[in-house]
Amino acid sequence: MSLVTLTLNPAIDQTVTLDSLTPGHVHRARSVWADAGGKGVNVACCLADWGLAVAATGVLGQDNAAPFSQLLAAKGIDDRFVWIPGETRTNLKLLDASRGDTTDINLPGLDIGPSTIEAVRAVLADLTGPGDLAVLAGSLPRSAPTDTYARLTAEMKRRGARVVLDASGPALAAALAARRESLPDAIKPNRHELEEWAGRPLPERADVLVAARELQSRGIALVCVSLGAEGALLVSSEGAVRALPPPTRVASTVGAGDALVAGLVAGLHDRLPLPDLARRALAFAAGKLSRTGANLPGRAEVEALAREIRVERLD
Template identity: 45%
Template sequence: MKPHSNFLDKPPRVLAVALNPALDHTLELDHLRVGEVNRALRMQIDVGGKGINVASCLADFGVHSAVTGQIGLANAAQFEALFNAKGIDNHCVYLGGLTRINTKLVDLSSGTTTDINMPGPSLTPDAIKALLEQLRTTISQLVSAGSWVVTSGSLPPDWPANTYAGLIHHVHSLGGHVLLDASGAAMAAGLGAGPDIIKPNLAELSELIGRSLSGTDSVVAAARELLARPNAPGMVIVSMGGEGALFVNRQQALLAHAIPTELISSVGAGDAMVAGIVAAQIEGLALSECACLATAFSAAKLTRLGPHMPSPETVRALAQMVHLSSIG
């Protein structure tokens, strides 16, 4: 494993942990016909993975960000090009071989996207342990009181489910804050470590609670159950696609309604929302303002392919269009 770093005099405001990044191979189709020959209208290859998407959206908004994690040496050039173009500090470890490649099939007739995601690199237990130690060292060098760290995305094969939990404890020991956006066992274990904010989608929240959820009131009740647990986060944000997103803390529950906008691709819209949530925390915004800005980030991302955002002025204008409803 080859570590890479470009430490600068100015520390990043946000560190995104990208343990399982990807190259997203997006194909646009007029209509996806399963089991038949399909002719693509357009193809695009973008650097992706949740942590990298978050850092890229923040960089477009003018927030100095950094990425740590692992990427494959064989196709690292595309990641480096994105980092250099956007001024994202690169603190990734370079592994032999390729970073995984995911395929996105965009059906223009229905506006839906079908994801075919690869699992990621397989490492030995000793290699995973060594990589985690390198990540902890990087975090120690970059994180200080008030810093934000985003732990998001799937874990590569054979990584322990408590990986994010350990990183959350480490960040907190340095005085930093953590937003957790994961699923399954990684999310459940990470939640027990007391992240400051979590952002599950509806299915992920149902899995955490252990029951199906239908209706806004039931989602708010589930979020409040999480807020009442030991080591609870300070805020639960639940993305619900076209129904908007719920922003819940111990004082309020707000539904941010989705903004009607041109849909180019839904890929990365949740990651853009995470970026907007963190940007709002850096600006010290109240829950209502956070909900508006995060929803604007997500809506803005829908109009772009790849991990890119329109101008900050456009995003802030969209935030003014967000309608909020107070729940309960």
């Protein structure tokens, strides 16, 4: 079973740590570091840390592709990125040390044309077949059609691959509007993204559960709603569960949602039952919170975290 991640709008994430963030004031940084990232890249890094063979593809600007090439080589990830002229964007992340939260400033990405998308499609066709797992993650470049993920998902589903989608806004809406046979196999919206799709507020956990079940009943095998500090809610044909994370020392929240997706993929790879799948996903996220960048602690530590995670049946 092959694993591949797609990142069409990657970024170099520059994280600046501040004692506290006060809008309108001058700040003195405590530290600064940069990570080659983007959602699919982060997912691939976590899967590689777990010990799984994974390929990563997408689009990189050739003028500053070196940090990505170095990262993927260091992690042992099969680098299948398409390079085009220009620079990959840089995103600024302001980490408030007093509160442990992060303010993101995401810059526009590269403009990509039909020929570049066709090159990516060819890579995905080469990497995915029956039973393989593909992760489509992150925002689309501003020049990419809104239905890009929907089209790629449909093509890979026709080849027998399973697709995990982590997207938002119009790109997610287009993918969820597809015919049943072309829907992604798993999605990971947060509460706000689920509210956007549902077209209504979802203030209570019961409301989130109803909306997640609506999506699952439409044909999405696994719906995982990330709820931040409240954990995650998962719905599949096996039922519904809520997983609660253990107390965790937070080094950086950057990439925690991507680690959650990686945990889902690792669990799907091992065909875990729903409660164990939830534990692994939350353990990946908790493990990543203790690290900067898209890095997991060792497998033994992640497995120990999984044993600490409480899973509640919601049936």
